[in-house]
Amino acid sequence: MRGPKGDQRLLRDYNRGLVVNLLRTDGPLSRADLARRTGLAPSALTQRIRDLIDEGLVTEAGKKEASTGRPPTLVSFNPDYASAIGVKIEGTLLRAARVNLAGEVRARYEEEFAPSPEPSKIISLVEKAAERLNAERILGVGISISGFVDTINGIDIYSPILGWENVDLVEPLEDRLDLPVHLENDVNALTLAERWHGAGVDYRNFVCMTVGEGVGAGVVVDGSLYRGAFGGAGEVGHMMIDPTGPKCRCGENGCLEVFASDQYLRREATRLAYADIDRMEQAARAGDAQAIDVFEKMGYYLGIGAKNLVNLLNPQAIVLGGERMEASDLFSPAFEAEVRGHSFAEAAKDLEIVPALLGEDGFLIGAATIVAAEFFRLPTERTLG
Ligand SMILES: [Zn+2]
Structure with a gap:
């Protein structure tokens, strides 16, 4: 370690x-x-x-x-005493921000890159971002990335959007930047941001669920992020909903993602001859019953996923975030009805369902928060958020 x-x-x-x-x-x-x-x-x-x-x-x-x-x-x-740099690596875009100790973005930098980049390309882009965002008293750099991450050793074990396996980003970057560097799964980073500075500040036990291209979740237990033994906790998108369902991109059948994500919405838009998800959304808001039904089904299946989490973890709250939240008016009612109507007895009685507060910036703020959490850690506490 x-x-x-x-x-x-x-x-x-x-x-x-x-x-x-x-x-x-x-x-x-x-x-x-x-x-x-x-x-x-x-x-x-x-x-x-x-x-x-x-x-x-x-x-x-x-x-x-x-x-x-x-x-x-x-x-x-004084939250501006020091700051950390948060980075999010997307499929073809690196976004970075300098974030103060209150989770406020003070400066931004972004740069595009070609799909399936070499790790060396990303390393040099992070280095460039750190130079551009440099200021007095930078505590370190946090990087959030989708996929399976070994947080302790800083290895990106598996990242489908980048086409990476077992990439070590942290050690080469620490050598170049002479700063501590942390790597984290993107949904975990978002969850940490909501825990410290967003919708989760009042909850010691909650789940942050994200809906977008896939479905993800970050789990906070007793105030800290629960990463699991190997860093893979919270992969709710691959919770099996129907073993006879359509194949998921992970190779299994009938995962939650197949029924409740942008993949699902695109498939339904094509099947029902809408030009794209946006058009289908507009149709649903204009009262088109077929389009309304698509979003209600998505809410229902997301609710099934959340209900399983509620029965397993008994959280105080579910914080809902992710890119597809802009359509939450169309799927949230069915989601809430499913979670509240059927969760096992008392587990959901006082459950709160609240929207994430930090939006897209949550990924950057969360990545920076991993660094800040280390800074604020009391001598008796365990490491990493
Ligand atoms: Zn799957």
Whole structure:
């Protein structure tokens, strides 16, 4: 197992970490609030905050309203103290952004490339993106990619859209950039972004489902991303719905993706003689019963997939995201009806179903968040988000 390159960790001291993380998630706070919530002695706390202000990690942020006496000064976390670079590698496009510690995009870079690129091409494009987005105090680079990723060793094990198998992106990039580099599955990256900065901030147990070209899911258990033993958790698109169903691109029959994705919508658009998915969508919104039925079926099958997840994991919420969410008005009602109507007894009673908040940027923000999570990790916590 590879360790982080250099010691980027901010929080070598546990108490200092407590203060910074509390200000990051719940700030601004007064020194008295911080002392109460961390249990640190006021004198020790005052010294730590003075150090953090000197370093620029924390700033004083005005006065708190007080009914009597002198109003206490609030301190807040400075999200622009440092940033990370998030990258998403798509089939023919590399998108990158510099993201601050609050998950805000501060600068962008993108470049197209020819299909089925050599890994060396992508390595040089990531290097170029990192140069263009360079700023003071870059903590590292996170890369999100569709397919099966070995997060620990930074190996892209299998990526159909790039035609890659067992590609090591991380080690050559760390050597060139002299920064820590992390590789992550794209849906996991999106899930992490929603967990830290989006629809999942209030949930310690949730599933982020994505609908687009395929169907994916990221699973958050007890506040952390669950990657599985080999990094392949959350491949709900290949959950079998009907063993006698049509063949999936993975080689199996009747996977969820076959019934609920852009692949399904394209197939139905062709069968029913709509020019493309967009036209079929327009027809459905104009009241065309045949087109409405296509989207309702998709919602129904997605609901079956989600229901299986709910019965397995009993999450607080399902966060729905992905490119095809722009048609959610057409499939969400059938989806919700299926999930709520039939999930095993109490498992779905208080389940919340909410849209993802970060959109396409979630992939970039999530990739950067993998780096930031390492930065904020307390000395006792396990690695990687
Ligand atoms: Zn499949």
